Every structure is written in structure tokens, then in C-alpha cells.
Amino acid sequence: MATTHKTRMLIIGSGPAGLTAAIYGARAGMEPIVVQGLQPGGQLTITTDVENYPGFRDVIQGPWLMQEMQAQAEHVGTRMIWDTIVDIDLSGPPFRASADSGDVFEADTLVIATGAQAKWLGVPGEQLLSGKGVSACATCDGFFYRGKKVVVIGGGNTAVEEALYLTNHAEHVTLIHRRDALRAERILQQRLHAHPKISVLWNKAVAAFTGDPLAGGLKAVELVDTVTGEGSRVETDGAFVAIGHAPATSLFAGKLELDESGYIVVQPGTPKTAIPGVFACGDVMDHTYRQAVTAAGTGCMAALDAERFVAELDFAVGQLTQA
Template identity: 85%
Template sequence: MTVHKTRMLIIGSGPAGLSAAIYGARAMMEPIVVQGLQPGGQLTITTDVENYPGFKDVIQGPWLMQEMQAQAEHVGTRMMWDTIVDIDLSNGSPFRATGDSGDIYEGETLVIATGAQARWLGVPGEQELGGKGVSACATCDGFFYRGKKVAVIGGGNTAVEEALYLTNHSDDVTLIHRRDELRSERILQERLFKNPKIKVLWNKVVESFEGDPLAGGLTHLSLKDTVTGETSDFAADGAFVAIGHAPSTELFKGKLELDAGGYIVVEPGTPKTAIPGVFACGDVMDHTYRQAVTAAGTGCMAALDAERFLATLEFAKGETQAAE
């Protein structure tokens, strides 16, 4: 067992965690990033990225995360190939985390950037056609389906918002829902039903996504009627699974305040949690925007606030020593 000590411990290595690392390293906090089960975060399973500032041409998600990690390492971040399995926040700073390797990580400040995962249907073709017609983010990928026929699967706020957003790019949007009524807020339903570009297929579940991942991608969805059991094919160029996201907060249950959706609660407008010195950034605390650029922004905020927290601690310590 090895004990790794740092002024800033970061759990998670997506855009939020690596942005925090870059700012933290430049502030001489010698951050440690524990990369977790999915180094690089959700962008590592995304192909074309066209909405991250600074690139006029389409870039690849994995490449972007490799560059971000290289930048973090270049300015002094230590990257650890480990997964945190336990954490102790009860005694305040320094915070102590245990890795799957058995190593211990101690941070005077803690930045939580464990992210969230889109909930998937788990049906045939979904994984194979991911990024080739099947997506879980209309804001990220809707632009690629300009003038094409698209489907959204779901019936809650996320699904309705995705369908409405897609009308900016497509005149043929179909919402597919397994029940005969939506679960979304009434005001969103009203907007949906009034939009002439959107149709709704009721009482339908997706049995599979069909197409060739190597040639053209998605061609159609195989559907089943939940009332009659009848099966049918639905032709589509793109399909967006919108059944919600699951924040990676299992580790923090009972240790930090979580909202009804499982997201870490922070002070509005900041990455500050209820425990001084503990900060949350990116999709683990953001259930509204969920974009790489907003995650990176909150990562920057977490690092700046961590630096201020340490400065306050050092000032208070100095005042106490002077008084003695």
C-alpha cells in the first residue's frame, strides 16, 4: 500500500476533472487525478465533436481527451490508473480516499468529477450503432442530422426537450413512447403537441436498432406495440435515446447531500458542496446542460475555489500561530 498526498485530489478524468487539474497544477497545487473506470469520460465513446470551442473542423472525442490529459500532465498533474472504492469525508481536510489497488490518496482539497452516464435501452444494435445513428445527446449530435428523419425515445422532460431541440435541424421528428401519455411537464407537452414538425408514436418500445455500422449506419428501428404485441419497422436516419442520465455518485451516498436525481448538491452558481474543501464539477452536479464545455468551465471554477480555500486555511493558521 502506498499513500499519495496532494493539495488537490481529483476523482474523475473527463473534461471537468482535467480542466480542474490544469488550473490546479498552474496554481502549484500538484494535483492528483484518479482516472476511474472510464478514463477521459463520456467523450471517449463519442466520435465526431463539432461544438467544442477552438476547432473549426470536426474533431474526435477520444483525441480531444488525450490532448486534454497531455496538457494536464505537461503542467504538473499526476495521473493515477486507479478507481476509488471508498472515501472518508468525516474529519474534514485532508480527505482520504481508498483505491481499488489498495493505495490511499489524501487531498487537502477534493474535487469530485465522476460524471454521469446516459441510461440506455440495452437492446440489440444500440451499442454497435452508437455514434453511427444512435445517440444519447441531441444537443451534441443533432447538427449531423440536418434535413433528415430522426426519432427520440422516451416520455419525460429529457425526451420532450430533445425532440423540441431537434426541430432546429429536422422537419421530421418522431417521439416514440412506451405508454399512452407523457411524463414530462405540461408546458413542455403543450409545446411538443403544437409543433408541426413532431409526431408521436404511442405504446411502442424499441426492440432493436438496425443498420450497418460500417456502411451508412442506422437505417431503421424495430418496434413492438405494448398493447397489441404487433411488430413494425420505423425508418430513421438518427435515433436519440432520452430516458435520463445516472450520475456516478454511489460512492458519496450518506456522505454528501444528493438531490432526488442522485446529483451532488452544490451552492448555486458554485462548485462548493456542504463540506468545506470539497467541490463537485461537471455532470455529477449538472443535470441541466451536460456539455463538455460547461463541464470544463465548472472544473475551472472548482480549481479556483480550491485554491482560495487553501489560501484561507493558510491565513487562518498563520493568524493562530501569531496569536500564540
């Protein structure tokens, strides 16, 4: 039987942003419900070593961190529901969300924390060696390649920025691009070409990643020339796929303002969308930083703003009742 769940705060998504919002919302007595979605715990559940989350001097595991966040959220009063939202009505409050199970959720305030996923190449060895030499986040994993040789795949701003960042750690960085010209901003291109630790391979597409995840991880990147079809091989310690991210916002298309890349538009410096009572936090609205700690920070902001919204809503209802 389908069930209708009512709550003061509905949170869609269960990564660092959603769970932090849940912790703050529960502590404020809002009895939040978190609908976990297709990937409970978000991208950190497929991340192995985490060394840049504050509070842990030793390397921790991404799945463990998310388990602890969820346990903390539940401990202070959050209700976790394993389901997926398939339709949303933002004409409230109350806002109304329909789930794949048939259940319906009604909420006074809505926090969207559906995240974004890195785009992958889809070539052999990529997923097998993910976390074992293949990564989609230089800021997250670059530290592990101190004094080593790495490659970055892509030609836009993200790829060039990651290549430049990796020079802080790696001995040498090779940028691999399938065309003969970069799409990145000119100033970034100038910095890239001027850097002595960076070289560029033009007109090369990645055909496969090779190595053994149980014996040293990634060993090499197999390439094919996009002009001649000739094959080649680059031995490397790490490969960073930097071809962009895809925010999980299809549910909100036509219902919330999205930017040209599909991210939810919020008021600068806040998690507030154009609809009062609807907030967005984490990677679904952040195409710049995309870190667990920044996602958690915006989750906190969303919960605090949601609490204020509900207080104002209650005050308005009280005034009407007295009148």
C-alpha cells in the same frame, strides 16, 4: 505494497471537468493528483465527432480531445493515476480516499468530477450503432441530421426537450413512447403537440436498432406494441435515446447531499458542496446542460475555489503557529 499519496488537491474523475480542474490547480502550484476511474477521459472517449467544442473549426474526435486535455494537464504538473476510488472519508481536511488497488490518497481539498452516464435501452444494435446513428445527446449530435428524419425515445422532460430541439435541424421528428401518456411537464407537452414537425407513436417499445456501422449506420428502429405485441418498423436516419442520465455518485451517498435524481447538490452558481473544501463539477452536479464546455467551465470554477480554500487553510495554520 500499498502507497499513501498526499496532495493539496485530489481530483476524482478525468473527463473535461476533472482535467480542467487539474490544469488550473497545477498552474496554481497545488500539484494535483487525478484518479482516472473506470472510464479515463469520461464520456468523450466514446464520442466520435465533436463539432461544438470552442476553438476547432473542423470536426474533431472525442478521444483525441481528451488525450490533448490530459497531456496539457500533465505538462503543467498534474499526476495521473489509473485507479478507482472505492471509499471516501470527508471528515477532513485532510480528506482521505481509498482506492481499489489499496492505495490511499490524502488531500487538503477534494474535487469530485465523476460525471454521469446516459441510460441506455439495452436492446440489440444499440451499442453497435452508437455514434453511427444512435445517440444520447441531441445538443451534441443534432446538427449532423440537418434535413433528415430522426426519432426520439422517451416520455419525460428530456425526451420532449430533445424532440423540440431537433426540429431546428431535422426534417421530421418522431417521438416514441412505451406508454399512452407523457410524463413531461404540461407546457412542454403542449409545445410538442403543437409543433408541425413532430409526431408521436404511443405504446411502442424499441426492440432493436438495425443497420450497418460500416455502411451508412442506422437504417431503422424495430418496435413492438406494448398493448397488442404487434411488431412494426420505422425507417430513420438517427435515433436519440432520451430516458435519463445516472450520475456516478454512489460513493458519496450518505456523505454528501444528493438531489432526488442522485446529483450532488452545490451552492447555486458555484461548485461548493455543503462540506468546506469539497467541490463538485461537471455532469455529476449538472443535470441541465451536460456539455463538455460547461463541464470544463465548472472544473475551472472548482479549481479556483479550491485554491482559495487552501490559501485560507494555510493562513489559519500560520496564525495558529504564530500564536
